[in-house]
Amino acid sequence: MELSIHPDADALAAAAAARIACLARAALDARGRFALAVSGGSTPWAMLRQLAGHALDWTRIDLFQVDERAAPDGSDERNWTHLRTALIDPLGLPAARLHAMPVGRDDAPVAYQRELRATLGVPPVLDLVQLGLGTDGHTASLVPGDPALDVEDVDVTWTAAPYQGTRRLTLTFPCIARARRVLWLVAGAGKRAMVRRLLAADRDIPAGRVAQDAAELFGDAAAVPRTMD
Numbered sequence: 001m002e003l004s005i006h007p008d009a010d011a012l013a014a015a016a017a018a019r020i021a022c023l024a025r026a027a028l029d030a031r032g033r034f035a036l037a038v039s040g041g042s043t044p045w046a047m048l049r050q051l052a053g054h055a056l057d058w059t060r061i062d063l064f065q066v067d068e069r070a071a072p073d074g075s076d077e078r079n080w081t082h083l084r085t086a087l088i089d090p091l092g093l094p095a096a097r098l099h100a101m102p103v104g105r106d107d108a109p110v111a112y113q114r115e116l117r118a119t120l121g122v123p124p125v126l127d128l129v130q131l132g133l134g135t136d137g138h139t140a141s142l143v144p145g146d147p148a149l150d151v152e153d154v155d156v157t158w159t160a161a162p163y164q165g166t167r168r169l170t171l172t173f174p175c176i177a178r179a180r181r182v183l184w185l186v187a188g189a190g191k192r193a194m195v196r197r198l199l200a201a202d203r204d205i206p207a208g209r210v211a212q213d214a215a216e217l218f219g220d221a222a223a224v225p226r227t228m229d
């Protein structure tokens, strides 16, 4: 997997944003549209603030979520709240292109899969899925030991159990595998051990199960020491 290593989190955010902007322009030129799915957590927000500074035709870019926490609208726990703050509200993105995970609905997996299909076709193919990496090797909300890891027949599912206190809605491995490209965004020394296992495609961690042929990893030097280059 191609590595792009940067001295610190700020440089990483700027570089990853520039790369996503480049992929977006290429997709817009090639197919007239760009479908991006963004993970949650905390690392993506600085990158999204940087992405907001790039001149892109957002009227042709569909913004999806990789995963979301079952928490009230507007709460700080919701990844969508941070997506709004970092990117959506500052740019005034068109509502028709915004695809928030409907975690307030019991039928959220079916509803979101329906939205993916209505927007992208069947099966839905995302142009780019941005993934993070947890210190336990999870990615999206595909967490160790959860039955969601084994879901093969749908694109969206609930975690069977709460994770870090909240129930999660997540894209499944088949949906992620179908994406044209995957961009890993990883920062901090705490992720170093899992970066090593990810790069080794260690299938004993969820992240290791994501195909690497169309993936690239953007990391800071704390998470990805040069020795892993």
Ligand code: 6PG
Pocket: 039, 040, 041, 042, 043, 044, 066, 067, 068, 069, 079, 131, 132, 133, 134, 135, 138, 139, 140, 141, 185, 186, 187
């Ligand atoms: C979430 C994320 C999650 C995240 C990892 C890494 O909603 O929590 O989607 O999978 O990507 O936990 O998060 P950080 O990069 O912010 O540490």
